[in-house]
Amino acid sequence: MAEGSGRDKKGSSGRSYRSKAGLTRQPKKMRGRKPSSQRWLTRQLNDPFVAEAKKKGYRSRAAIKLEQMDGKHKFLKPHMRVVDLGCAPGGWLQYVARECRLDAGKGCLVGIDLLETDPVSGADIMVGDINEEGVLEEVATRIGGKADAVLSDMAAATTGHRQTDHLRTMALLELALDFAGQILQPGGLFLAKAFRGGADANFMKLLNERFEKVRYLKPDASRAESVETYLLATGFQPPENDETG
Template sequence: MTGKKTPEKNNSGRGQRDLRVRVKTAKGRKLSSTLWLERQLNDPYVQRAKKEGYRGRAAYKILELDDRYGFLKPGARVVDLGCAPGGWCQVAVERVNALSQNPKKPQGTVLGVDLQEIEHIAGAELHQLDFLSDGADEQVKTWLGGRADVVMSDMAAAASGHKATDHLRIVALVEAALDFAFDVLEDGGTFVAKVLAGGAENSMQTMLKKNFKKVANVKPPASRSDSSEKFVVAMGYRGRDLNAADGAEDDADEDWPHKD
């Protein structure tokens, strides 16, 4: 891989360097791979993640969501579904004071689960587990020593290349995460998950509003503008009641300032 910077001229006619890194096409590398690599090298969130020690730019999505909605509270018990590579766990550890040595600060718990083995994260408890398997919810509650205050998921289904199929896979994965959250969340808890561009599906939105006091479908600034993802943040879990009245406050925020 070779980075190339090409000089440009500004309106005053003086030479000015273009600091954008451009990647030359390598033998055997597809154009799409080259463009992806070039975007990664020029992504300020990728650069910031490397500098600040996070395991990927996705960490800033949960940071921005928590800055706005404040669900990662000191002392909270957090479950991160599909947690690899671990950026969301890293943020949660910081926010719930799981690494604090100050006895006066509340000590939270961060539990990450994933199908694959995850490299150790200080302050987090990581387990290789399929959250869809029988008894996974009870196992998680045993590890936590009770119910969770937050269940969060940045999972994405493997792409097949067929748009309709991929859509169904994404919907099914989010629905499964929500069903899991119903089983392990404490009353008043929060569910955060990656969804589609339009936000949660209508049937899921109805379910969320029945079981949470406030539901937001948002796209944080760290989510690339050309990405189809959004995130649902459902707060104030009422306890699972499929027949509850639809009384949740709806915050479909389409105007969050976005920088890519």
């Protein structure tokens, strides 16, 4: 069943999104498309968060997830220095640039992705792999030292093989934490995409050692049937032997 077809979910505005007649809208021109592509198109057409993102001028539906998480937990503040890992096509950048009031010339936002991202006012965008040598140093130079927040919505291209996709996402999560551990200033925050029940005990132990508070978040815009979830860790405490500062 396509998402939204029979349920009465709510958009982040709190409005019910099911059509008045309760019907699922079907895309035109379905002929010749693979069933998986047909399902994706139908879901997009009926997804209230796709519509909400479009209405708000966001480039991605993902921006609604960040808006919902920040709306509830209020972790982004004006003039913060923020790093966005896996920033393309730029929805999170748009939200952060606005919430952190970067147009006022204070604060800083650096985004990085394997893919090109169209410019976003207030953001400094790089193309690169966060796993590559020299990338961390380049981001640190651009941010002007240490960051107040590291956000990661990084996701690997899905294979359809559940376990493989899971392992890839977890590998990106570990990379993101490693990156954050080197660039965050004391008290900083880390928000990253994870898989429900996915982070292993060692990873959670490390996260809990490095941060004062760790929470799992599941914004409404993250599909209920998806194992996707987010980890929000606040109050970064660098290891005592840290000499990078």
